[in-house]
Amino acid sequence: MSDDSAAGTATPRPKKDEIIEDAVVVDEATGTPVVVEEATVSETEPVAATTDPAAAETETPHRVVYVQVPAAPRKLGNRGIGSLVVLVSTIVFTAILALITAFVGLASTRSLSFAFLARADFYIPTLFFLVAFVLLVLIVNRANWWAFIVGSLIVGVVVYFGTIGLGLLSSGVVLMTPDEASASFRDSLGSPFIIISALLAREVALWTGGIISRRGRRLRARNLESRTAYDRDLATTRADHERAASAAPTAG
Numbered sequence: 001m002s003d004d005s006a007a008g009t010a011t012p013r014p015k016k017d018e019i020i021e022d023a024v025v026v027d028e029a030t031g032t033p034v035v036v037e038e039a040t041v042s043e044t045e046p047v048a049a050t051t052d053p054a055a056a057e058t059e060t061p062h063r064v065v066y067v068q069v070p071a072a073p074r075k076l077g078n079r080g081i082g083s084l085v086v087l088v089s090t091i092v093f094t095a096i097l098a099l100i101t102a103f104v105g106l107a108s109t110r111s112l113s114f115a116f117l118a119r120a121d122f123y124i125p126t127l128f129f130l131v132a133f134v135l136l137v138l139i140v141n142r143a144n145w146w147a148f149i150v151g152s153l154i155v156g157v158v159v160y161f162g163t164i165g166l167g168l169l170s171s172g173v174v175l176m177t178p179d180e181a182s183a184s185f186r187d188s189l190g191s192p193f194i195i196i197s198a199l200l201a202r203e204v205a206l207w208t209g210g211i212i213s214r215r216g217r218r219l220r221a222r223n224l225e226s227r228t229a230y231d232r233d234l235a236t237t238r239a240d241h242e243r244a245a246s247a248a249p250t251a252g
Helices: 002-008 079-109 120-140 145-170 178-189 192-247
Strands: 010-014 018-026 033-041 044-048 065-068
Touching: 079 120, 079 192, 120 145, 120 192, 145 178, 145 192
Parallel strands: none
Antiparallel strands: 010 044, 018 033, 033 065
């Protein structure tokens, strides 16, 4: 009777630890691993009592090992500072264009005047220079100077034809006869102001692009150093994790 009651009585004993190894938390936004860990989860459950000593199981506790994975370095870009440089170069472009226009007027009228600064059409080349140069900086980013050498030609072309097109629209070309519109277009192609604007835009974009490209070269070197250091730290972290996992005690 006592044997039956003893056999039927349930006594709690620790359940064998459940081991979770190499749990990796991944940042969904970047896809990079954040934490690697080996964890131990234990719980108890009632089991039937037994008189067989061989059935008893000795539990060995497991050490929890946390390994922090270094975050991947973020690449440094040249677009923000490059755009600020473009804004400064736009002011320089406009100032030089105003001086050249004033001296051209001095040569033809023998009077130095800056009255043209009050006309909106004077700033049309500035508008196209700013837009074209900003787009160039956003596209090439950290590229070498050769990209700005080629891109400065594109900036000059945009300023040239953009100034012609917007100038014709502002003068009401859509209301002209075909012959009048053709004559206005030919006059615009040979306009000294538009030609000077295009050539100046090319030169300013070329030399300012050299400044931006030098900073881009430094950023590329820093990005390479950061990536090399990250790969080295990641390899060290993985090696430490493997050593910690192999040194952790296992159940006997």
